[in-house]
Amino acid sequence: MKIADVVLVEVEGEFEVEKPVNEERIAQPLDIYPEFGELGAGAPPRPGQKVPHKDVYLEVRTEEGVTGVFGPVDGPHAMILRSEMREFVVGRDPLAIEKLWDMLLRRNRHGRGGYYMMALSALDCALWDLKGKALGQPVYRLLGGPVQDPVPAYASMLGFSLEPEKLAARAREYKSKGYQAQKWFFRYGPGDGGEGAGRNVQMVSVVREAVGEDAALMFDAFNSWDVPYAVEIGRRIARFRPAWLEEPVPVDRTNALRTIRERTGIPIATGEHLYTRWQVRDLLEARCADVIQADPDWCGGISELVKIAAVCSAYDVPLCPHGHSLHAALHVAAACPRTVLPQVEFLVLHQKRKQRFMKGYLEPQVGAIRPPEAPGLGIEVDPEKVSARREIE
């Protein structure tokens, strides 16, 4: 087979809000500056409201007529796909994914992370979709699965209000849907003083009280804390037995992560902002993480996530891929033993928007999820949901 073109397709339509999205924002690194600490201007969209929505999908077209699709793809690395990678891959064999991946890494000496690696990730995922379609198999079968069927998913509660009564009601609601684990996001950080710290602790206490002793609870600080703050909050929430504390500080601060881990006794999860097997290996060598969260949309694609799973397995540290999107991580998860990859992340509010233009809706049933059976990844844009479509130059 030969690649004929690499095309970015922008699709446009409306997104009808079913549930409140972004009732509350999360703590963010910029919040140490007071001008960034407040909720952004404008009220969040209400249920029933229709808001305009656009997404970009990557298509790898072949001379044989098979097309690999992946998306939605974010803006900056979408442009790298078009400007840096398209010309190089046109005319080459799309089924030789490992060779293309290695050549694209070698030809850009700044490409070991960041937007270049995110672009390579999207291309890699589209090539796996293409390969699945060419061979008539879902990607998880090409990767050696099914190994676990279905795959446990945890409810990732980004965007919900943290007002105690609503918080408790949502935590109970998602537990009753069958989720064995939930992740909540801290709203406050070091810029918010003692009152913010108290509210962070209160959030953990309310959720634990709502779901009972047996459910697993995880908490994410989105890189927004520092060591003293993380140690203080960690010590105050330890009695609620968090399954992990996620990204209290950026992932490259391995000494800080180790200090937080040792002083709080809470397992540390991180790695959604790591790229490639080599960065994951270094993090594991630093003995500061208990859960690795590499994301196939960013870390180097499906090819690289499979290698990262092997590296994590060699260190006996579980891989729980970050849920920027779902399809790619799910196919890898379905092809890994549960001891290697115990669960995937399902963003209960944001997946509706991420899958807005796709045929069907991929979601967990009773806290576990199966990858699509269609050849490839099972990502198909539904023309019925699209009001306008254009190829980006």
Ligand SMILES: [Mg+2]
């Ligand atoms: Mg996170």
